[in-house]
Amino acid sequence: MRYKERLNKLTTLLQLNGLQAMIIWDNYDLLYFTGVNGPGALIVDTNGETRLYVPPINYEAAERYAFPGLNIEQTRIAEPLEVVVAHSILGFDGAIAVDRMDVEIYKRLANMAPNIEIRPSMSLIWEIRSVKDSQEIGIIHEACRISDRAMLAASDVLCPGITENEVKSEIVSEIYRQMGEKPAFEVIVASADRSSLPHGPLQKADKRDRVINNGDVVVIDLGVMVEGYCSDITRTFIIGKPKDNEFEAIYSSVLNAKDAAQSFMRSGVSCSYVDSVARSILSEKELDKHFIHGLGHGVGLEIHEPPRLAPNSPDQLMEGNVVTCEPGVYFEGLWGVRIEDTVLITDKGVEQLTNYPVDQYIVY
Amino acid sequence: MRYKERLNKLTTLLQLNGLQAMIIWDNYDLLYFTGVNGPGALIVDTNGETRLYVPPINYEAAERYAFPGLNIEQTRIAEPLEVVVAHSILGFDGAIAVDRMDVEIYKRLANMAPNIEIRPSMSLIWEIRSVKDSQEIGIIHEACRISDRAMLAASDVLCPGITENEVKSEIVSEIYRQMGEKPAFEVIVASADRSSLPHGPLQKADKRDRVINNGDVVVIDLGVMVEGYCSDITRTFIIGKPKDNEFEAIYSSVLNAKDAAQSFMRSGVSCSYVDSVARSILSEKELDKHFIHGLGHGVGLEIHEPPRLAPNSPDQLMEGNVVTCEPGVYFEGLWGVRIEDTVLITDKGVEQLTNYPVDQYIVY
Numbered sequence: 001m002r003y004k005e006r007l008n009k010l011t012t013l014l015q016l017n018g019l020q021a022m023i024i025w026d027n028y029d030l031l032y033f034t035g036v037n038g039p040g041a042l043i044v045d046t047n048g049e050t051r052l053y054v055p056p057i058n059y060e061a062a063e064r065y066a067f068p069g070l071n072i073e074q075t076r077i078a079e080p081l082e083v084v085v086a087h088s089i090l091g092f093d094g095a096i097a098v099d100r101m102d103v104e105i106y107k108r109l110a111n112m113a114p115n116i117e118i119r120p121s122m123s124l125i126w127e128i129r130s131v132k133d134s135q136e137i138g139i140i141h142e143a144c145r146i147s148d149r150a151m152l153a154a155s156d157v158l159c160p161g162i163t164e165n166e167v168k169s170e171i172v173s174e175i176y177r178q179m180g181e182k183p184a185f186e187v188i189v190a191s192a193d194r195s196s197l198p199h200g201p202l203q204k205a206d207k208r209d210r211v212i213n214n215g216d217v218v219v220i221d222l223g224v225m226v227e228g229y230c231s232d233i234t235r236t237f238i239i240g241k242p243k244d245n246e247f248e249a250i251y252s253s254v255l256n257a258k259d260a261a262q263s264f265m266r267s268g269v270s271c272s273y274v275d276s277v278a279r280s281i282l283s284e285k286e287l288d289k290h291f292i293h294g295l296g297h298g299v300g301l302e303i304h305e306p307p308r309l310a311p312n313s314p315d316q317l318m319e320g321n322v323v324t325c326e327p328g329v330y331f332e333g334l335w336g337v338r339i340e341d342t343v344l345i346t347d348k349g350v351e352q353l354t355n356y357p358v359d360q361y362i363v364y
Numbered sequence: 365m366r367y368k369e370r371l372n373k374l375t376t377l378l379q380l381n382g383l384q385a386m387i388i389w390d391n392y393d394l395l396y397f398t399g400v401n402g403p404g405a406l407i408v409d410t411n412g413e414t415r416l417y418v419p420p421i422n423y424e425a426a427e428r429y430a431f432p433g434l435n436i437e438q439t440r441i442a443e444p445l446e447v448v449v450a451h452s453i454l455g456f457d458g459a460i461a462v463d464r465m466d467v468e469i470y471k472r473l474a475n476m477a478p479n480i481e482i483r484p485s486m487s488l489i490w491e492i493r494s495v496k497d498s499q500e501i502g503i504i505h506e507a508c509r510i511s512d513r514a515m516l517a518a519s520d521v522l523c524p525g526i527t528e529n530e531v532k533s534e535i536v537s538e539i540y541r542q543m544g545e546k547p548a549f550e551v552i553v554a555s556a557d558r559s560s561l562p563h564g565p566l567q568k569a570d571k572r573d574r575v576i577n578n579g580d581v582v583v584i585d586l587g588v589m590v591e592g593y594c595s596d597i598t599r600t601f602i603i604g605k606p607k608d609n610e611f612e613a614i615y616s617s618v619l620n621a622k623d624a625a626q627s628f629m630r631s632g633v634s635c636s637y638v639d640s641v642a643r644s645i646l647s648e649k650e651l652d653k654h655f656i657h658g659l660g661h662g663v664g665l666e667i668h669e670p671p672r673l674a675p676n677s678p679d680q681l682m683e684g685n686v687v688t689c690e691p692g693v694y695f696e697g698l699w700g701v702r703i704e705d706t707v708l709i710t711d712k713g714v715e716q717l718t719n720y721p722v723d724q725y726i727v728y
Binding site: 180311 | 401419420421422423424425428441442443462464465466467468470471484486529530532533536537540541543544545546550560561562563572573590656657658672674675676677694696697
């Protein structure tokens with residue numbers, strides 16, 4: 001990874017914003033700028049060196065995975081990292097940025113360094129992280145390839161009588177078989193009235209698993225992590241003949257909404273506009289009121305990143321963004337349909353990175 | 365769950381601390397007090413009602429899973445929750461607590477309600493959450509039972525020639541078969557020199573899987589989630605005859621350290637003392653410098669919670685705490701041993717909740 005290029009970009013942004021340094025506290029940001037998973041804290045000094053503080057539990061991993069030449073300092077066991085950070089910034093006299101930090105830790109840190117302005121500045125990091133370079137795109141491509149395979153493995157076993165957990169097992173096993181690092185998030189296999197809950201339901205004691213039956217709608221939402229990067233795909237299946245005659249028409253509407261929204265995506269287009277395209281297609285069939293979430297989100301080291309494709313989003317698509325396009329309609333207590341792909345934004349449009357077929361949704 | 369009892373305790377603590385209300389922003393806390401997974405925000409008013417704000421994507425789930433009688437209000441799609449919260453607290457005139465919140469959102473919220481002191485007060489929540497009631501203990505018991513079964517499934521397939529990912533697949537499948545909700549965290553199967561990294565390593569492109577060979581040490585760290593609650597267990601295996609003659613002696617030392625530390629655990633004992641017991645046993649063989657992390661942590665809705673068993677920890681064990689006891693020694697670049705169980709703290713000592721045998725660590 002181009003860690004030094006990333007740090008150079010960050011240094012430039014800090015200088016442009018009158019910031020002398022930045023505390024990188026969040027684990028994803030730490031990984032992005034150093035190659036090291038947390039716990040740890042990175043101090044990026046525009047006038048000096050970059051230094052990574054890690055506790056002993058993470059020191060060997062830091063030595064193995066940090067980019068060559070990074071200064072790494074080991075803290076003591078159970079020493080609070082904010083104390084270490086406070087000491088390291090005491091000599092500064094300008095404003096210092098911080099990425100993400102719980103307010104309580106922030107207040108402790110600010111109290112230990114009372115003469116220094118510590119300014120939350122996550123937007124600077126997103127400016128860099130939301131645009132993927134060719135190496136990141138290659139990795140996300142691979143994560144998407146594996147997620148297509150995992151969806152295929154799921155559809156291969158889907159049949160009346162199988163349980164949701166059995167389908168999940170197949171998906172996770174296929175992810176490991178295909179050399180995925182792990183699922184990017186807990187796999188959702190939501191059948192029948194569970195499919196009307198976009199994130200899948202809580203698993204109450206009496207319903208920790210469920211048999212999938214003929215006529216059930218099944219929403220499968222899965223992602224794969226490869227070298228820290230995520231993919232995200234959702235497909236909706238129907239087992240045999242749908243109980244609801246409307247199913248096929250509604251499936252088509254959701255697919256049309258997705259296709260239309262995607263056809264408007266390219267660098268320079270506003271995210272709220274793309275969201276509104278999907279919403280207006282669904283409104284033709286009065287389905288827009290059942291589309292109860294935003295159209296999509298950025299995907300990278302985190303499964304939900306900027307840009308945010310939603311009503312009122314201030315974000316604009318840029319070349320190198322990787323985002324999801326995932327319209328869905330949900331009928332409370334009954335069933336739902338969501339179709340989602342991960343796409344790369346280019347200057348001409350999109351390149352779709354997940355490609356499991358959308359027309360093979362009937363399973364016998 | 366005893367949601368109303370929990371809210372009553374919280375209300376009492378708020379009143380004792382001169383706080384008029386609390387904003388519950390964190391998703392785990394939200395689940396603990398309402399039964400609803402996030403996204404959402406809960407306002408607990410000591411003088412009035414408790415109200416849950418959820419975005420449309422989460423409204424149906426909130427209606428299904430909230431305790432009966434909870435006021436639930438739906439926000440608009442993509443409306444920032446902090447704006448909703450700011451409106452809802454504008455009428456207050458006393459100090460208001462908040463659990464956990466990113467500093468940037470906190471600052472936005474504080475700006476929208478400039479006359480109100482919003483005080484980070486997570487310690488009040490931990491006071492309640494760290495003591496588990498009988499219902500929670502029953503669920504964690506079940507999560508621990510499943511984690512023992514998952515460890516058995518792993519040991520059943522462990523043999524020279526199997527890969528780390530194949531072992532992970534078996535573990536995850538067994539968790540689903542046993543009606544676990546999901547793995548409580550990404551399963552760690554770390555063989556050979558990977559076992560010297562307590563959290564398992566990053567998975568670089570060329571090493572996303574690895575064949576386990578004769579003579580390898582394999583550290584397996586897994587947890588299971590049941591109804592939101594976690595378990596945590598680690599076992600270290602050796603495939604056939606160890607390459608390092610010291611292995612068995614060191615395994616024994618780690619086990620002795622664990623047994624000794626556990627024998628001192630009971631309500632009223634300080635966490636740093638229990639940590640020091642394990643450290644002193646390991647120091648007899650000069651292994652303490654290889655014990656590069658704290659002895660353990662609380663387990664509940666989160667896999668890492670207070671109390672923290674570590675040097676300098678200010679925490680004290682209390683009846684009803686569920687914690688891990690997990691000494692480990694790590695030889696940089698070579699191998700490591702960690703043995704971990706989840707235990708319940710009682711007034712007399714501990715009840716060990718994970719019970720996979722510690723003496724069946726040789727696998728052929």
